[in-house]
Amino acid sequence: MTDTVKRAAELLKGHRASIDRLDAILVYTLGERFKHTQAVGKLKAEHDLPPSDPAREAAQIARLEDLAKEADLDPEFAKKFLNFIIAEVIQHHKQHQT
Numbered sequence: 329m330t331d332t333v334k335r336a337a338e339l340l341k342g343h344r345a346s347i348d349r350l351d352a353i354l355v356y357t358l359g360e361r362f363k364h365t366q367a368v369g370k371l372k373a374e375h376d377l378p379p380s381d382p383a384r385e386a387a388q389i390a391r392l393e394d395l396a397k398e399a400d401l402d403p404e405f406a407k408k409f410l411n412f413i414i415a416e417v418i419q420h421h422k423q424h425q426t
């Protein structure tokens with residue numbers, strides 16, 4: 329193995345270690361988010377509120393797009409990602425209501 333290849337292998341290992349730590353943060357963050365959304369789902373079911381709140385979602389999407397731009401993240405990707413999570417949350421909320 330040449331020095332250049334060894335150096336590249338070291339850099340790759342370092343990046344992958346960071347990626348693994350960041351993936352753990354994402355999983356724990358999502359776990360915490362779903363705990364709160366489950367509590368919201370129970371509250372909504374108890375008080376006959378609809379599972380989805382389009383006005384709240386629109387405000388969250390607008391905020392996330394601004395945050396994504398600040399963070400050098402593709403705002404379209406951020407929007408798709410949040411919509412994906414919200415769709416799952418709404419399914420959970422519907423289950424609370426049945």
Ligand SMILES: C=C(O[C@@H]1C=C(C(=O)O)C=C[C@H]1O)C(=O)O
Nearest residue numbers: 365368379380381384385414417
């Ligand atoms: C969690 C809520 O319920 C739904 C899910 C949302 C979310 O996951 O952020 C946002 C709005 C609602 O459509 C809420 O109303 O706050």
